[in-house]
Amino acid sequence: MTSSTILSYVTFIYFTGFTLYLLMMVMGKKSFGTAATFVSLAGLVAHSAAIVLRWMESYQLGIGHAPLSNLYESLIFFSWTVTLFYLVVEWRTKNRVLGAFVMPISSLALAYASFSPSVNSRIQPLVPALKSNWLIAHVITCFFSYAAFALSFALSIIYLIKLKNQGAGRAGSFLNRIPDSRVLDELNYQIVIIGFLMLTLGIITGSVWAHSAWGTYWGWDPKETWSLITWLIYASVIHARIARGWEGKRIAVLCIVGFACVIFTYFGVNYLAGLHSYAKS
Amino acid sequence: MNATINHGTSKKSGLGIFWRFFSSVKLTIALLVILAAVSVIGTLIPQREGAIDFAMGMNPRLFQVFMSLNLFDIYHSLLFRIILGFLVMNLVVCSIDRFPVTWKLFSYIPSPDKSRIFQDIPTEQTCILSGNSKHILNRIEEFLHKRYGKVFSKKGDKYSSFFVQTGRFSRFGVYIVHFSILLILAGGLVGSLFGFEGYVNIVESDKTDKIHVRGSRQQKNLGFEIRCDRFTVSYYKSGMPKEYKSEITFIVNGKDVKKGTLLVNHPLHFRGITFYQASYGTIPGKKIILRAVMNGKSFSFPVSLQKSVPLPGNGGELLLEDIRDNLVGIGPAVLISILPRHGEKISMWIFKNPALAKSRLPEPMLKSPKFNPSAFRPYTFFLEGVDTVYYTGLQVSKDPGVPIVWAGCVILVTGLFITFFMSHRRIWIRAENHKSGVRVRVAGMANRDPVGLRRHLLKLTDDLRKHVL
Ligand code: HEM
Numbered sequence: 209m210t211s212s213t214i215l216s217y218v219t220f221i222y223f224t225g226f227t228l229y230l231l232m233m234v235m236g237k238k239s240f241g242t243a244a245t246f247v248s249l250a251g252l253v254a255h256s257a258a259i260v261l262r263w264m265e266s267y268q269l270g271i272g273h274a275p276l277s278n279l280y281e282s283l284i285f286f287s288w289t290v291t292l293f294y295l296v297v298e299w300r301t302k303n304r305v306l307g308a309f310v311m312p313i314s315s316l317a318l319a320y321a322s323f324s325p326s327v328n329s330r331i332q333p334l335v336p337a338l339k340s341n342w343l344i345a346h347v348i349t350c351f352f353s354y355a356a357f358a359l360s361f362a363l364s365i366i367y368l369i370k371l372k373n374q375g376a377g378r379a380g381s382f383l384n385r386i387p388d389s390r391v392l393d394e395l396n397y398q399i400v401i402i403g404f405l406m407l408t409l410g411i412i413t414g415s416v417w418a419h420s421a422w423g424t425y426w427g428w429d430p431k432e433t434w435s436l437i438t439w440l441i442y443a444s445v446i447h448a449r450i451a452r453g454w455e456g457k458r459i460a461v462l463c464i465v466g467f468a469c470v471i472f473t474y475f476g477v478n479y480l481a482g483l484h485s486y487a488k489s
Numbered sequence: 490m491n492a493t494i495n496h497g498t499s500k501k502s503g504l505g506i507f508w509r510f511f512s513s514v515k516l517t518i519a520l521l522v523i524l525a526a527v528s529v530i531g532t533l534i535p536q537r538e539g540a541i542d543f544a545m546g547m548n549p550r551l552f553q554v555f556m557s558l559n560l561f562d563i564y565h566s567l568l569f570r571i572i573l574g575f576l577v578m579n580l581v582v583c584s585i586d587r588f589p590v591t592w593k594l595f596s597y598i599p600s601p602d603k604s605r606i607f608q609d610i611p612t613e614q615t616c617i618l619s620g621n622s623k624h625i626l627n628r629i630e631e632f633l634h635k636r637y638g639k640v641f642s643k644k645g646d647k648y649s650s651f652f653v654q655t656g657r658f659s660r661f662g663v664y665i666v667h668f669s670i671l672l673i674l675a676g677g678l679v680g681s682l683f684g685f686e687g688y689v690n691i692v693e694s695d696k697t698d699k700i701h702v703r704g705s706r707q708q709k710n711l712g713f714e715i716r717c718d719r720f721t722v723s724y725y726k727s728g729m730p731k732e733y734k735s736e737i738t739f740i741v742n743g744k745d746v747k748k749g750t751l752l753v754n755h756p757l758h759f760r761g762i763t764f765y766q767a768s769y770g771t772i773p774g775k776k777i778i779l780r781a782v783m784n785g786k787s788f789s790f791p792v793s794l795q796k797s798v799p800l801p802g803n804g805g806e807l808l809l810e811d812i813r814d815n816l817v818g819i820g821p822a823v824l825i826s827i828l829p830r831h832g833e834k835i836s837m838w839i840f841k842n843p844a845l846a847k848s849r850l851p852e853p854m855l856k857s858p859k860f861n862p863s864a865f866r867p868y869t870f871f872l873e874g875v876d877t878v879y880y881t882g883l884q885v886s887k888d889p890g891v892p893i894v895w896a897g898c899v900i901l902v903t904g905l906f907i908t909f910f911m912s913h914r915r916i917w918i919r920a921e922n923h924k925s926g927v928r929v930r931v932a933g934m935a936n937r938d939p940v941g942l943r944r945h946l947l948k949l950t951d952d953l954r955k956h957v958l
Contacts, residue, residue, distance in 0.1 A: 339753070340754045373822075404905075422761055423686070423886040424686065424886070436528060440524055
């Protein structure tokens with residue numbers, strides 16, 4: 209079995225995990241939650257194995273390199289970090305509600321990688337510019353930050369749902385299983401901090417790589433600029449929270465905007481060229 | 490955190506207004522968001538070289554507006570620099586404004602004897618140590634000294650108090666972060682003032698001492714020469730490029746001073762200037778292979794530019810006058826001249842692809858002997874091949890700001906670690922005489938991370954129980 213086949217199965221395992229988390233939330237049965245964790249964890253193990261397998265396959269082809277070199281591989285890695293981060297947070301906070309909001313992200317990223325005709329899953333050799341350890345450090349740190357921001361996005365959504373339905377909490381409603389707003393807000397902030405640190409490292413390692421490949425550490429290309437925009441947004445989240453004492457709703461909204469920037473940095477930048485040609489006519 | 494300090498300036502004076510404006514964190518948030526917004530605009534409007542096509546299709550009035558705001562080079566525009574300037578002022582003023590408070594928090598030693606803090610502490614932060622109380626108190630102090638350094642104590646008849654702290658330097662983490670931002674911006678400024686960025690193409694075994702400066706028509710003299718000894722490209726089986734490699738020699742006053750191999754991602758440095766492998770290409774070399782067909786017999790032979798060779802069959806001399814990479818869009822061609830033993834010199838262009846030439850060239854031209862490969866009877870000439878040589882394309886840059894920027898990055902990451910993951914923990918310990926020994930209670934305060942503080946206090950209580958005997 210090739211790594212790509214395993215990964216397309218993992219898509220469904222994650223989807224099953226998501227469904228179980230959802231059932232747990234709606235029906236309030238703890239057993240669904242336990243099953244959800246178990247299924248997601250099994251998915252993560254298979255996912256990790258597939259990544260290692262893909263790495264080995266690349267060596268068998270004689271072009272060995274870490275599986276972090278194109279859109280397909282980056283989506284796979286993104287999904288992996290999101291699931292890993294989520295399971296760590298679940299374990300630390302002993303709360304499973306977040307799963308129903310995070311697992312769809314993991315599952316969608318994998319589904320897009322595995323089933324979109326525009327994403328090429330072949331293992332390709334590295335062009336000279338991509339042969340750099342700085343690039344590997346860059347990709348890993350960036351995707352850790354993206355995963356953290358994805359989690360923060362999910363937390364912010366939950367926060368807003370909880371806020372909107374405040375007082376309407378009937379007994380047994382899933383709203384009661386969501387942690388207290390303060391806890392959500394604090395957890396969100398912790399995760400944003402980790403994401404911010406990782407994004408800082410990601411931008412720095414990216415600059416070091418650009419400097420060694422092209423001689424400029426900063427060239428204002430759209431992708432670079434969008435990662436800076438994301439960084440600035442989260443920097444303002446941190447300042448708003450620390451120095452202005454903002455909490456709750458406004459921070460949640462800012463975190464959602466921040467994640468929109470992440471998504472745009474990741475995918476949207478590729479459409480900017482299209483936008484230009486549109487603006488010209 | 491919100492304490493304000495008296496700077497000795499009256500609130501109404503100009504300096505007072507200036508100070509209040511720039512010491513506001515609201516301004517920081519606004520500036521960060523504005524900077525993000527302006528950057529977004531820069532990614533939507535094509536910048537610099539990319540803007541030419543876009544600008545040509547624009548309404549002229551709008552174009553005027555764009556030009557006056559420098560929207561086609563927004564990251565180097567006055568607007569952008571003003572925002573950065575405000576950010577710098579904001580950072581500096583904010584830091585100065587808050588420093589006294591931070592310094593106080595850093596250096597202030599509270600009284601070791603505090604009662605309120607021991608109210609409502611969990612039972613796990615209490616332990617009973619049995620034995621001689623005087624001995625135990627000494628042991629506690631010793632233990633605390635070993636773990637925390639300086640111990641502040643107050644001994645009494647009924648109970649003794651101790652105060653220790655850790656991580657108080659983390660109070661400066663924020664200043665480290667902000668200083669590093671200034672350093673990175675300063676590095677960028679140094680680079681743009683004292684650096685340059687250019688490029689140069691060097692043909693294999695050729696040398697040069699001039700480069701083109703990007704964004705200007707000027708050439709720049711490097712003060713030394715660079716020679717490309719060899720350029721090679723290797724490919725994967727699939728045809729994708731695997732490696733570009735230039736062997737470079739630096740020459741000063743005619744002497745070879747340094748040799749090196751230049752690869753993508755592995756630049757070479759010489760005299761503060763850095764050379765990067767950026768591109769490559771080929772140009773026709775100075776040698777061709779020509780084939781002459783004569784009475785059903787065929788001869789192939791090499792000819793060098795501006796050299797003549799005897800024609801096979803002793804028909805005269807053949808001189809290679811010119812080599813063109815692409816003549817009138819038909820591809821490689823060479824100009825040869827025949828100097829027959831008797832008669833006049835004949836010159837003709839020989840195309841690499843005669844069929845294409847026949848279909849492209851107009852009828853009258855084809856009739857002229859200048860484009861007829863059979864114009865010198867009984868010979869017909871064919872161009873078999875043109876020797877090509879590689880040139881290597883180097884990006885050449887000098888940026889004295891780079892070390893400053895890297896230093897800023899390292900400091901930034903260090904500062905972020907300190908601010909986010911370290912905290913100033915203040916710990917009070919009270920030891921009271923108890924029936925058969927001493928009852929020890931541990932309590933603390935921290936500027937962040939209450940969970941970490943609690944874990945710390947539990948561990949400390951546990952360690953006191955284990956180690957103080
Ligand atoms: C541009 C990039 C900036 C970054 C990355 C940055 C980063 C940070 C960080 C990490 C903190 C610490 C949060 C904490 O205590 O956990 C912080 C706090 C703070 N920053 Fe910034 N900052 C930036 C710009 C600015 C600017 C321009 C100002 C100018 C006013 C500023 C003013 C402050 C203030 C007043 C605090 C709170 C300090 C305190 O509460 O003691 N920051 N910043």
